[in-house]
Amino acid sequence: MRKIDTKTIRSAIERMCIEASYNIPEEVVRCYYNAAEIEESPLARGILGQIIENAEYSKMNNLPSCQDTGMVVVFLNIGREVHFTGSPLEDMVNEGVASGYEKGYLRKSVVAHPIDRVNTGSNTPAVIHYDFTDGDKVHISLMPKGFGSENMSALAMLKPSDGIEGVRRFVLNTVDAAGANACPPLFIGIGIGGTAEKAMLLSKKALMRSPGTRSENKTDAGLEADLIDLLNKTGIGAAGTGGTITVFDVFVESFPTHIAGLPVAVNICCHAMRHKEAVI
Amino acid sequence: MEKKLIYPWSREVIRALRSGDSVLITGTIYMARDAAHAKMTEDYRLTGKFPFDIKGQAIYYAGPAPAAPGKVIGPAGPTTSGRMDKFTPLLLDNGLYMMIGKGGRSMEVVDSMKKNGCAYLAATGGVAALLSECIKKQEIISYPELGPEALRKLYVEDFPAIVIIDCDGNNLYETGKQKYRKNI
Numbered sequence: 001m002r003k004i005d006t007k008t009i010r011s012a013i014e015r016m017c018i019e020a021s022y023n024i025p026e027e028v029v030r031c032y033y034n035a036a037e038i039e040e041s042p043l044a045r046g047i048l049g050q051i052i053e054n055a056e057y058s059k060m061n062n063l064p065s066c067q068d069t070g071m072v073v074v075f076l077n078i079g080r081e082v083h084f085t086g087s088p089l090e091d092m093v094n095e096g097v098a099s100g101y102e103k104g105y106l107r108k109s110v111v112a113h114p115i116d117r118v119n120t121g122s123n124t125p126a127v128i129h130y131d132f133t134d135g136d137k138v139h140i141s142l143m144p145k146g147f148g149s150e151n152m153s154a155l156a157m158l159k160p161s162d163g164i165e166g167v168r169r170f171v172l173n174t175v176d177a178a179g180a181n182a183c184p185p186l187f188i189g190i191g192i193g194g195t196a197e198k199a200m201l202l203s204k205k206a207l208m209r210s211p212g213t214r215s216e217n218k219t220d221a222g223l224e225a226d227l228i229d230l231l232n233k234t235g236i237g238a239a240g241t242g243g244t245i246t247v248f249d250v251f252v253e254s255f256p257t258h259i260a261g262l263p264v265a266v267n268i269c270c271h272a273m274r275h276k277e278a279v280i
Numbered sequence: 281m282e283k284k285l286i287y288p289w290s291r292e293v294i295r296a297l298r299s300g301d302s303v304l305i306t307g308t309i310y311m312a313r314d315a316a317h318a319k320m321t322e323d324y325r326l327t328g329k330f331p332f333d334i335k336g337q338a339i340y341y342a343g344p345a346p347a348a349p350g351k352v353i354g355p356a357g358p359t360t361s362g363r364m365d366k367f368t369p370l371l372l373d374n375g376l377y378m379m380i381g382k383g384g385r386s387m388e389v390v391d392s393m394k395k396n397g398c399a400y401l402a403a404t405g406g407v408a409a410l411l412s413e414c415i416k417k418q419e420i421i422s423y424p425e426l427g428p429e430a431l432r433k434l435y436v437e438d439f440p441a442i443v444i445i446d447c448d449g450n451n452l453y454e455t456g457k458q459k460y461r462k463n464i
Contacts, residue, residue: 054407067345067355067408107345181360181383183405235461242456
């Protein structure tokens with residue numbers, strides 16, 4: 001067994017919250033530059049220029065790139081040989097979030113109850129997903145998820161006979177309905193299969209992938225390529241003002257499902273796909 | 281080329297804004313989002329007044345991040361305007377000229393804009409660090425308890441925005457999309 005003091009996790013989370021908000025990943029910024037070269041609409045090209053300038057400005061000046069510094073989603077992939085010591089893991093993740101949001105001048109956007117809506121003042125709790133793997137390491141994936149895009153996410157329980165055409169149609173309708181609200185150009189996470197909640201979880205996990213990475217599953221990889229092409233024909237464009245680049249990338253994750261079902265979840269991320277990875 | 285839009289603006293200037301125009305705004309604008317809209321509406325219902333004279337003004341839908349030391353305000357980009365739709369016709373009927381946000385508006389809002397001669401503009405969502413540099417002054421004028429959702433009065437210089445819906449109801453989100461949409 002390898003002992004890990006949960007304080008280590010706390011400091012990693014604190015640092016990741018700040019870095020994710022200040023520094024848009026290089027591979028994401030590269031998507032902006034590529035899009036600016038091929039976008040046909042002059043207005044949308046100007047907007048992509050603003051997006052590039054903002055990413056560089058926020059990184060250089062240690063500022064959050066967006067005022068919506070999100071609700072924090074954390075995936076913890078824990079090696080089976082890890083033994084945690086110290087305070088409970090969940091508490092330390094949340095302390096890391098609270099401390100990162102205070103020190104980094106990040107906006108605290110979490111309310112304690114969805115109906116009563118009193119701000120918790122710490123941006124906690126985070127949404128934490130636990131997974132187990134071999135080995136003695138802890139892999140952390142963290143994403144501060146903004147709600148302009150989260151609000152436009154959707155789930156459909158399709159019929160098996162709807163097939164791939166049904167999936168395409170649902171994804172298209174979801175992105176069409178999102179329009180300018182979700183801050184396009186977008187990154188789209190799609191989960192197919194499992195149960196309702198499994199599909200949603202897969203769609204969020206899909207957004208943890210890096211731009212340009214294709215699924216190892218042939219059907220899913222084919223669907224990714226097809227959907228990128230399809231969604232870029234919607235005409236929505238950067239900031240919804242019309243254009244030929246509506247999505248930067250589409251990531252599909254799948255899971256076995258029931259003979260009676262075809263769950264499809266679409267989780268939308270704005271142009272600022274801010275995720276951070278760390279291995280402890 | 282951007283048009284300069286300088287406060288105070290007349291009704292004629294607002295009516296002359298056309299869907300698709302790029303503008304640079306200089307002057308006073310007010311910042312309010314979900315909770316401030318709910319409170320303003322409640323104040324109006326109870327007292328017949330809003331916390332500031334909204335005649336001729338512009339509201340920017342945003343809630344900033346905290347200001348780092350030495351900064352006027354933290355990053356402050358637009359939030360999704362549709363959430364303010366249910367509060368908006370009352371404000372337009374009472375003389376609000378202009379709104380700045382991002383995303384689509386309801387039919388009720390567009391009808392009220394046409395009736396009153398108002399404009400709806402968008403700033404680019406997600407470029408908050410850049411936009412905050414255009415905000416030169418800010419003060420909380422009501423509801424400080426709402427934190428990032430407090431009602432603020434701002435002074436902005438060359439704040440970039442695009443006219444999405446003009447006073448005739450022309451909508452760039454529709455026309456822009458149609459222009460670039462391919463057979464699907």
